[in-house]
Every structure is written in C-alpha cells, then in structure tokens.
Amino acid sequence: MTYLRRLPKFEYVGARSVREVSDLLARRPDETRLLAGGTDLILQMRRREVAPRYLVGLKGVSELAFVRQQEDGGMTMGALTTFQDIETSPLIREKYGILSQTASQIGGVEIRGVATIGGNLMGAQPCSDFPAPLITLGAKVKLVGKDGERLVALEDFFPEYGRTVAAPDEILTEILLPATSKLSGGCYLKFHDRHAMDMTITGAAAFVTLNDDRQTCSELKIALSSSAPVPKRVKKAGAFLQGKKLTEDALEETAALACQEAEPRSSWRARREFRLELIRGLTKRAVRQAWEEVMATANGGRK
Amino acid sequence: MKQLLPISLNVNGDSYDIAIPPWRTLLEVLRENLGLTGTKKSCLEGQCGACTVLLDGKPVNSCLLLAVEAQGKEITTIEGLARDGVLHPLQKAFVEHGAIQCGFCSPGMALAAKALLDRNPNPSEDEVRHAIVGHLCRCTGYFQIIEAIRDAAAEMARKDVQA
Ligand code: FES
Numbered sequence: 127m128t129y130l131r132r133l134p135k136f137e138y139v140g141a142r143s144v145r146e147v148s149d150l151l152a153r154r155p156d157e158t159r160l161l162a163g164g165t166d167l168i169l170q171m172r173r174r175e176v177a178p179r180y181l182v183g184l185k186g187v188s189e190l191a192f193v194r195q196q197e198d199g200g201m202t203m204g205a206l207t208t209f210q211d212i213e214t215s216p217l218i219r220e221k222y223g224i225l226s227q228t229a230s231q232i233g234g235v236e237i238r239g240v241a242t243i244g245g246n247l248m249g250a251q252p253c254s255d256f257p258a259p260l261i262t263l264g265a266k267v268k269l270v271g272k273d274g275e276r277l278v279a280l281e282d283f284f285p286e287y288g289r290t291v292a293a294p295d296e297i298l299t300e301i302l303l304p305a306t307s308k309l310s311g312g313c314y315l316k317f318h319d320r321h322a323m324d325m326t327i328t329g330a331a332a333f334v335t336l337n338d339d340r341q342t343c344s345e346l347k348i349a350l351s352s353s354a355p356v357p358k359r360v361k362k363a364g365a366f367l368q369g370k371k372l373t374e375d376a377l378e379e380t381a382a383l384a385c386q387e388a389e390p391r392s393s394w395r396a397r398r399e400f401r402l403e404l405i406r407g408l409t410k411r412a413v414r415q416a417w418e419e420v421m422a423t424a425n426g427g428r429k
Numbered sequence: 430m431k432q433l434l435p436i437s438l439n440v441n442g443d444s445y446d447i448a449i450p451p452w453r454t455l456l457e458v459l460r461e462n463l464g465l466t467g468t469k470k471s472c473l474e475g476q477c478g479a480c481t482v483l484l485d486g487k488p489v490n491s492c493l494l495l496a497v498e499a500q501g502k503e504i505t506t507i508e509g510l511a512r513d514g515v516l517h518p519l520q521k522a523f524v525e526h527g528a529i530q531c532g533f534c535s536p537g538m539a540l541a542a543k544a545l546l547d548r549n550p551n552p553s554e555d556e557v558r559h560a561i562v563g564h565l566c567r568c569t570g571y572f573q574i575i576e577a578i579r580d581a582a583a584e585m586a587r588k589d590v591q592a
C-alpha cells in the first residue's frame with residue numbers, strides 16, 4: 127500500500143521561461159504535463175488517474191507570476207498567481223473583491239500558498255471555484271502555443287467535462303479582466319462539508335452592475351460551479367433581472383431560472399435534487415450580496 | 430527511466446546534497462533520506478496537514494511537493510523549532526495545555542502556528558482557527574491547541590518586551 131502511494135515515475139525538467147515550456151510541450155504534447163502548484167496534479171498522479179512521462183515544473187517561470195493593472199482600467203494576472211496572492215493583493219481586493227472572496231474560501235493556508243489560478247482553470251474540473259466568478263467578470267485567458275498566441279473568453283473555454291479548448295501544445299499564460307464600473311459588485315458563495323477543506327458541492331457567483339439611478343439592474347451575470355459538466359453561465363437567470371429593481375419576487379424568479387438552466391448530477395457527495403435546492407438558495411444570496419456590495423461602495427465611495 | 434537528480438536542500442539551516450529520482454516528494458526525502466521523521470505522513474492528499482513544513486517561512490504540505498522543487502528554499506521542520514535543547518514557546522505551550530495527545534498532528538500544527546505568529550504576533554481566536562483549518566487532530570478536540578497557540582503568542586510578546 128505504502129509503495130503504491132508513491133508517485134508514478136516520470137522525467138522532470140524545471141523550466142525557466144514560457145519559451146522553454148512551449149518548446150518542451152511541443153516536443154511531446156501528449157506525454158507531457160505542466161506542474162504548477164501541484165495540489166491537483168500530484169494527487170491525480172498518486173491515485174494513478176494520470177501518469178505523464180514528462181513533467182515540466184513551472185515554479186521557476188517567474189514571468190508567469192504577476193498581477194498588473196492595465197491602462198484601460200482592467201487587470202491581468204499571470205497563470206502562476208497563487209490563491210494566496212489573489213486573497214491578499216490590494217489591487218484585486220479593491221477592484222475584484224469577488225476573486226479575493228473566492229480565494230479565501232478554498233483550502234487551508236498550506237494549499238492557498240501553492241495552488242495557482244492557471245492550474246485551477248486548466249484542471250477543467252466542474253467543482254473548481256475560480257471559473258464561475260471569473261466568468262461573471264468577463265475574464266479572458268491568453269493561450270500561447272507554437273503557432274503564436276490567442277485570447278479566449280473563459281466562458282467558451284470549457285467545451286465539455288474535464289476539457290479545455292487549449293490545444294495540447296498551448297499553455298495558459300495569463301488571465302485578463304475588463305475594467306469594472308463603480309456601480310458594480312460581485313459575490314461568490316459555495317456549499318461544502320468540512321469548512322474550507324472539502325470539494326465544492328455547489329457554488330454560485332453573481333456580478334451585478336446597476337444603472338445610474340442606483341436602483342435598477344443594468345447587467346447581471348451569474349455562473350455556477352459543480353452544477354453542470356462544465357462551469358456554467360446561466361444567461362436567462364442573469365438577463366431576467368435586467369432593468370428591474372431587486373425585489374423578493376424578482377430574486378425568486380432569477381433563482382428559479384438558474385435552476386432550470388443548471389444540469390447538476392447526483393453523486394455520492396450530493397443528489398441532484400439537493401444540488402438544485404442549493405443552487406436556488408446560493409443564487410439568491412449571491413445576487414443579494416453582490417447588490418448590497420454595490421450599494422455600500424456606491425454610497426461609501428470605496429472604489 | 431534513469432534520472433537520478435543531484436539536489437541540494439537547506440533544512441533547518443543545514444545543507445544536504447543528495448541524489449534522488451524526480452518523483453520523490455519532499456516528505457519522502459525528509460523522512461527516508463534525511464532521517465527527519467518528525468514530519469508526519471498521513472493522508473498524502475493535502476487534507477490533514479500532518480506533513481506540514483515551512484518553506485521560506487510559509488506552511489506547505491510536503492506530501493504534495495516534489496523534493497526537487499524545494500531547492501533554493503529555507504526548509505524548516507519540527508526538528509528545527511527547538512534551539513539548543515530549549516523548546517520553542519509554542520512547543521512548551523502545547524505541552525502545558527494538553528494540546529498534544531497522540532502527537533501525530535502536533536508537528537504540523539506547531540509549524541502552521543509558527544508561520545501565523547511570525548506574521549501576526551497577536552492573532553484573534555478566529556485567526557488562529559483559520560490558520561489551522563488545513564489540519565486534522567483526532568485527539569484533542571482543537572480547543573487546547575487554539576489556547577496553546579494564543580498563550581504562546583502572549584508569552585512571546587512578554588519576552589519581546591523584556592528583551
Ligand atoms: S499527509 Fe500531507 S496533508 Fe496529509
């Protein structure tokens with residue numbers, strides 16, 4: 127038993143630059159895996175779910191660890207940005223509080239200090255926490271491959287369970303976020319068993335922008351974790367609130383639409399019916415909290 | 430697959446030059462190559478915190494980290510906490526509060542606590558709880574551990590004032 131719980135064998139190269147990673151990946155794309163924080167990959171290897179022949183270590187690729195403000199008011203962060211960086215970065219806390227809030231809900235300090243945003247996205251697990259809030263923010267990812275680079279909206283990044291649209295030779299290098307309006311705010315809430323340490327059973331992210339009247343919704347985006355084979359944006363639910371005030375009835379209808387669009391499955395963690403109940407409850411709470419955040423910052427003038 | 434990688438690790442201020450296959454985790458190397466068995470091996474999945482060590486002062490699960498990737502960092506294990514045979518205030522407080530029963534979680538708990546106190550010398554109860562959220566203890570029920578950590582913080586603050 128002990129023997130089996132050792133890692134399967136592989137050859138290892140510690141890369142120093144994106145260029146080098148790209149070259150190594152292009153050589154044997156199907157047999158190579160990139161190792162970022164390792165909190166998922168090492169586990170999967172130990173369980174023999176994957177056994178890559180070559181591992182390219184990314185920890186030394188310092189050009190992928192950054193958080194930068196953009197001239198247009200947006201922000202970009204490197205794929206090696208850790209959950210802890212996201213939790214504590216003053217820039218992210220101020221402009222994209224939903225992301226810091228998400229980070230603080232994942233794992234313990236030991237995990238947050240090493241797990242990376244790039245790893246979280248490339249893992250393409252429906253229970254990953256970052257895709258949903260990032261989708262509501264309108265995030266794009268930059269993919270770099272042997273034939274150049276391209277940008278993909280995160281919303282279109284997960285075509286089916288466990289997969290991304292990245293080609294085998296492409297690496298995710300950074301995540302780009304558009305500027306947010308002063309009258310906007312977000313919230314990500316999730317349900318899981320053991321506080322902070324367990325897999326997300328269901329999660330809901332909401333990002334709302336109000337009209338100048340500060341009473342009606344200009345745009346609402348809602349996305350769900352662990353509620354479909356892929357991280358799922360529920361468009362009808364978001365669109366429903368547009369132009370409306372936040373009333374109990376409107377909120378109820380929004381949540382009902384989110385449940386209709388979601389496709390949760392039954393697993394040993396939770397049955398489909400239970401997940402639907404969670405989606406309803408979490409969606410309502412996330413939208414309400416996002417809305418309240420806008421009101422608080424619009425009146426208190428934080429941003 | 431041939432690869433034996435020559436690596437050099439800095440553990441508790443000592444440097445070790447060894448050759449290991451790349452698939453060895455830091456946990457395995459600490460326990461099996463260096464004989465530092467204070468770091469405990471349990472779930473091997475990042476769930477329990479028993480294998481926690483400090484890397485440049487930050488707590489990490491050594492079961493999820495390849496030893497090759499720990500090069501160039503200052504690694505602190507529980508063996509590095511006591512100085513010249515004198516227990517660290519955290520270790521003393523753990524003993525005094527009955528925060529150790531079987532002791533299996535204690536090295537990880539103590540190191541996570543050290544990392545917390547190094548950056549936040551006067552943590553609230555809530556902050557202590559958050560710092561050990563990634564650690565399981567089957568014996569104590571956690572309260573003694575939380576009290577021990579807060580007590581150690583107070584003790585260290587007192588010493589600082591005296592010094
Ligand atoms: S043995 Fe590493 S976290 Fe449990």
Ligand code: FES
Nearest residue numbers: 530534566567568
């Ligand atoms: S003292 Fe036994 S596990 Fe904590």
